[in-house]
Amino acid sequence: MLISIRKLFGQRIRTLREQYGWTQEQLAERADLHPNYIGQIERGLKNVSLDNIHKLAIGLRMNLSQLFTFDNHELPAPSSRITQMLQHCSEEDLEFLMQHIEHLLKWRQK
Structure with missing residues (x-):
């Protein structure tokens, strides 16, 4: 069974957020999203829209392609x-x- 893209993307968002030392609330504020929604993304529960992926990229201060650069160590x-x-x-x-x-x-x- 392969890890779902939602979970993989969520892990990537969490990793990036933690690299900044931010809480979910801090990222939510920067990305203009709700903190609960950030948590759901990080747990792989939400199928994130393109608009919200763009907001996350802005909030994380990076371009869209960087959000989809997955390292092998992120895979369980x-x-x-x-x-x-x-x-x-x-x-x-x-x-x-x-x-x-x-x-x-x-x-x-x-």
């Missing part, structure tokens, strides 16, 4: 992605998955 490691997915599983589902993982690992070692 596969193990953390697995951990995130497993947090939402029931005990029954976890047991089912463990059995299949063990089976796959044994098959792979042959």
Whole structure:
């Protein structure tokens, strides 16, 4: 499963905001957006419009293309992605998955 572009963009906005040492409220003021909306963007919950992407670029003092320059370190490691997915599983589902993982690992070692 690939990370969604919303989450990736949100992580990028958070990284840039934190590089300035700003709170979400400070970025919201500079970008003329609501602080709650900034939080939703950073969590990947909002599909941000072009108008608001432009506002974010202005607020972050950069051009649009810089908002979409993603570094590999911003992508979560596969193990953390697995951990995130497993947090939402029931005990029954976890047991089912463990059995299949063990089976796959044994098959792979042959």
